[in-house]
Amino acid sequence: MTSELEALGWGADFEETYQAFCAPLSPDECARMTPVRIVGVQRQTFQVRGLHGEEEARLAGASRHAGALTPAIGDWCVLEMAPEGGGRLLAVLPRRTTFARALGASEETRRPQAVRQQVIAANVDLVLIVTTPDADFDLERLERYVLAVQQSGARPVLVLNKADLHANTDWWVQQLRTLGPELEIHVTFAESGQGLEGVRSLLTGGVTLALIGSSGVGKSTLTNALLGRPAAPTGEVRASDQQGRHTTTSRTLYTVPGGGLLIDNPGLRDIAVWDADAADFGELEALAAQCRFRKCTHTTEPGCAVQAAVQAGKVSATRLAAFQAQQSRRARR
Incomplete structure (x- = not known):
């Protein structure tokens, strides 16, 4: 790893997957590869930054098919450099987040x-x-x-x-x-x-x-x-x-x-959580385990530890509503 890449957020996890990508390539092919980070997205091109500074790149034709990830802002990608500068983005490295x-x-x-x-x-x-x-x-x-x-x-x-x-x-x-x-x-x-x-x-x-x-x-x-x-x-x-x-x-x-x-980022007037059923409600699940009734719906039941936390201001009513919606979706499955 180099300090230039580390300053851009590079780490050992990205280095490992990058080396795995280059492993089956010939020395000549590997010499044309370099890791870059997506710093700007246009309609047909991407602004990337890496060891050679900032330049423009395009998505390789093969990467547009077979379910390949489309690069997003912040992604680390493998760039096949072109002699005249820039080049083709061949792959998106696995994302941390x-x-x-x-x-x-x-x-x-x-x-x-x-x-x-x-x-x-x-x-x-x-x-x-x-x-x-x-x-x-x-x-x-x-x-x-x-x-x-x-x-x-x-x-x-x-x-x-x-x-x-x-x-x-x-x-x-x-x-x-x-x-x-x-x-x-x-x-x-x-x-x-x-x-x-x-x-x-x-x-x-x-x-x-x-x-x-x-x-x-x-x-x-x-x-x-x-x-x-x-x-x-x-x-x-x-x-x-x-x-x-x-x-x-x-x-x-x-x-x-x-x-x-x-x-x-551009203004987001509202947002829906992607894969909301995987959202973490660990603290509410722990409270629910303390409720008097095992099948408590956390609405009007006496002895509800979750409602007690809401009334005490420790949990917001909106967070409780999201938790109840998640439980309802799971119960219908």
Whole structure:
């Protein structure tokens, strides 16, 4: 491994699978191969970065068939270099984490087989879930964000941005705490730099951080503040609702000065967890084991440990609803 690749998030696991890919190749073929990370996705091409800097690449024709993975932002791929620069992406190396959403999952009339996965980003270590203390604040939607991030294998971190909108943000912070006592919360005003020290401390060498949230919550402003330059476009704030206009239209992976990598995502108005039945409700399952009745539905039964936790503010009502929905789906099978 080289320090250049490590700074991009390379590790021993990627090195092992890359070497396995090259093992059956001839020395001449192997010499044309190099690992690269996807840092930008266009309609027909990909921006990649590796030992030879940043360049443009295309997906090899054979990779478009036989169920091969389509590269997503953050993926590590094998690039067959071309003499004139760039080249063909031959394979996607196995992902550490996959942050995805289920398209069509919210449409009740759609057949289950029509629901499909959309990979938002790959090999992400941390996901900043950004919201604001205003009309955009939606605890149920934030709950779905948290579940999607946890399902991906990444760690969710909550960011209450635009703290200048209110002199006291305690109520919003308390609401965020109901999503999970283990969740890290940062209160920021990215435009002035307020509260960014804690966020910056998350970005260390080789760590990949992604930002998600609704349009206008200040993700691009956060991106620019962390990068120390105007890399992502920002929009003006509407006087009617204090919300910024949607500005980010594609996903880009940036190298952060001082270490770490950052992915700015287009606004996600809502998200459905991909493979929601695999979402982790370990703490609720442990509480359910303490209920008075073995088949407790966690609604009106006396002695329900889960409802007691909700009433005590230790578990959010939205998280309980997601848990009950999961149990209901499993019971119908």
